[in-house]
Amino acid sequence: MNVLLVYAHPEPQSLNGSIRDFMVDRFVRAGHVVEVSDLYAMRWKANLDAEDFPQRDATQPFRASADSKRAFAEGAQTADVAAEQQKLRRADLVIFQFPLWWFSMPAIMKGWFDRVYAYGFAYGVGEHSEKRWGERYGEGVFKGKRAMLVVTTGGWAEHYSERGINGPIDDLLFPIQHGALFYPGFDVLPPFVVYKSSAMDATRHNETLGALAERLDNAMQAAPIAYRSQNRGDYLIPALTLKPGLSADRIGFALHRSEEKSQILPVEVSEEDESKQKMRA
């Protein structure tokens, strides 16, 4: 398969650098083709602005959506953006790797989404009617592809647990996983999170890479997060609120996961992961 690794860390000689190298090596040894978008090394332009649309009418005010739509439709995007879109089209699996800074992505990766996710490519796609509200949340350009976050945090696992002060990690990542990955059609795998990244000894480093290897090896078989598809009947259209009776006992982001248990991870992988997470905590 084809793997794209979108990677945002400023220092190759870092925990993130070693995890990146491990992942690339693991995929290549398994016979996969890996492309890496190393955003810092590429000196990726983070800020979406009028300069991204060199053929626009500069006498008119800049409109991010309208200018993006026109440039995408007319093949008038900048080369860096078009190249990332081509990498995405080639990929079967896309991994986004970054350190959690202020509970989100580093700016350079946010700017990758802001610029690469053009109107007509990742949003503003499909019919809007009484039955459908565009191709999004389960449909879209990335339908059939899988995505996964690989994240490091300075904080402890408990601080990101169900009752931890930072908020549950799954909820903190929801704007990315649901809003930026499931939205344009990716099946989103559970994230791989490395806590306490600044206190990593050799033993825990090895355990972490071992657990990660299992996740990578099973990436195309493992169950994705069971987010609800927008256009398959769970939501009222156009209000796009979850229909009464569904997830009636839940609040917040948890509403948007299906109540059924669909696929289950292979038992040995799941238990292994859990025991290692406990050791890390």
Added chain:
Amino acid sequence: MNVLLVYAHPEPQSLNGSIRDFMVDRFVRAGHVVEVSDLYAMRWKANLDAEDFPQRDATQPFRASADSKRAFAEGAQTADVAAEQQKLRRADLVIFQFPLWWFSMPAIMKGWFDRVYAYGFAYGVGEHSEKRWGERYGEGVFKGKRAMLVVTTGGWAEHYSERGINGPIDDLLFPIQHGALFYPGFDVLPPFVVYKSSAMDATRHNETLGALAERLDNAMQAAPIAYRSQNRGDYLIPALTLKPGLSADRIGFALHRSEEKSQILPVEVSEEDESKQKMRA
């Protein structure tokens, strides 16, 4: 009072541009001093990297936290970062205004947090012991100051409601409001959100500015979001999980708000806001 407006939109002739101008005018007329950090106009450098620390030992790997700590302590930060920190020190109220792109800030504003929030300034502050875990979440450099988000979205209010497909707006903004504003000590006011920004006629524009004016006029009196302070007894230390029994009937981010109703907004303002929000919806 002193107001700092941190503003991220690439086009002055936009809804965001008109809201910014309105806010500046409103504050100035009321006799306040306003500074604006117009990040696009300043061509703000978004990407935190080794170039932010010109005096660092370039023979050593770059460490974002350690290099930030040293530069902050030694007065060796870049001038753009030091200037933003001075603006923050002067401010009584800080407003962050931006369009919601992929359910978060534009990259240029994320890069403002990544770079301005130095180690020793906004994090890594204070004693870590069995009773305290640093000065954060209710304590910190911005203690006594207030902050508020002013956000525009293309989506409808219903899509961001309690059962809306995008997730509740308060939860989507939690990583910013709790993680980046309450964390270093701000009292965080409820956000002012303008939905359906691309379908704004003159009537709704005027209503929106009217509702915003009331929020600005009451910014120093209104009740902030009742997030729980870290070091006042609600959390176990160092696990930093909410103590058993507190918010026992809640899950997710809602855990971290106090159950008591502390201050209440003046009735006339609260009702006015609500009716206008319904009209917008």
